[in-house]
Amino acid sequence: QVQLVESGGGLAQAGGSLRLSCVVSGRTFSTYSMAWFRQPPGKEREFVAAISFSDVSTYHADSVKGRFTISISRDNAKNTVNLQMNSLKPEDTAVYFCAAKIEGGVYYTNDYEYDYWGQGTQVIVSS
Helix, strand or coil: CEEEEEECCEEEECCCCEEEEEEEEECCCCCCEEEEEEECCCCCCEEEEEEECCCCCEEECCCCCCCEEEEEEEECCEEEEEEEECCCCHHHCEEEEEEEECCCCCCCCCHHHCCEECCCEEEEEEC
């Protein structure tokens, strides 16, 4: 079983920055891929970015490319998946979810393809 706990959401002004973190615990393997999804108010959940544990390759949605960066940090046995969000826009307002996929690379952009999910963290960007 894998547990994902997100943190770092909050309120930011347009043009500002926030950093989201997702602590990954439980049984994980190098084959895992991690991703961030978001669900804007009244809309479907959408893919934001993904990263592979094995080779740290990344893939970002066009809507966030150049503004958001996904990364992994490792501290002893703890893995944390980060999402650095710069140049925020009001349309980035959403609940952000961390997700884990047991097998596969970074080009999986559908939420049903992921096996574990965090509880979500709210991001609000004011204009």
